[in-house]
Amino acid sequence: MPPIEFIAFDADDTLWHNETTFTQSQNKFKALLAQYHTPEWIEDRLHANDMRNLPQYGYGVKGFTLSMIETAIELTEGRIQGSEIQQIIAWAKEMLEFPIQLLEPVASVIPQLAKSYPLMVITKGDLLDQEVKLMRSGLLEHFTHVEVVSEKRAANYQKVLKRYAIAPEKFLMIGNAVRSDILPVLEIGGRAVYVPYHSIWVHEHAELPRFHDGYYEIEHLGHLPALLEQIGR
């Protein structure tokens, strides 16, 4: 296979912790409604509403918050108090302000790789929120391109690669979500490195590819430079 000439990273839960802030809000949400329902049922209903709204809202904190509010009204049959909904909105603002915590080896690995490769971020979610997080991460200067997409399907990757005239076989994507970061990239003939994060949003779950050409798995980003040595420039 030709050498890798372009490396792209997913952002949430690949470069910095993100799912934990959603889990925290969800735990507070279950506590808020504890007098009405079991935690399991609350989680079920929230997930169902979140998934139903996804095609309209897209990914990100704002859509998730609107789904929490909707679920709270539904599960309390409208008895939820204004002050409680105000709390849900306050959690959203906390999530949007949440300090960026880089994953362990990111702060050293990214600047190191940036010396040898053009690096890109490809992420989905709210445009502004993702831009702000990248700015606050301190990593922005190391990336030559930042792409926020509404969905990480094969067609979206194709569009990005076409935009920068990158051949798929020279493109390496790195991320924690098999469904979004790995499978669509392999589908278009690119290569992909799966770096598992300790928790994954149920929506992102997908079967891992087995013995697929151009598919690699590492425990954490600290192993990426060695992998790149191995698969060759």
Next chain:
Amino acid sequence: MPPIEFIAFDADDTLWHNETTFTQSQNKFKALLAQYHTPEWIEDRLHANDMRNLPQYGYGVKGFTLSMIETAIELTEGRIQGSEIQQIIAWAKEMLEFPIQLLEPVASVIPQLAKSYPLMVITKGDLLDQEVKLMRSGLLEHFTHVEVVSEKRAANYQKVLKRYAIAPEKFLMIGNAVRSDILPVLEIGGRAVYVPYHSIWVHEHAELPRFHDGYYEIEHLGHLPALLEQIGR
């Protein structure tokens, strides 16, 4: 001045009606809270909250909806009912599903210009919502590039022009918002056509440039082909 080689359009209220759907929701919101406050005070408070939240939420329906909910709780001192907040969320979904109504001459002018120029859309707002609207508008095929940006500042235009290697003096931006579509483009040495829309969001208000090189004003998009003849290829 060199000939125009690249034409970009704002989307909301330039290609299709948009502000009207926000105004409609705002009118329903004022009616919902009519027993508590005067329409003027409700509008004032909503606008204040919307502006305060803008740096965190960014532009678009979801952020506006969260600001409506927050304002409703605040203005009723928490007495707003769950069913009423559910209504506000239903308006949001209506706004996201609202049928695209093209402005009068757009359906004929855009395909016509697409034969002679590469056309681009540069719009701000929720990424997914803007993509969906463009898809539903039936205009997508006529645009070579679509850029959704978090804010229309000079730096953002510069980034887009750099990405496609477009010289500012060969770039023409067309839009209804002086603050977002006209001034920043003139600032970076591009040219801009102001096409007023009958109503403008207070936030977008700005003084019109007078006698600025590369600034043009037309009554509606139907006059654009003639203007382009006049300022020359």
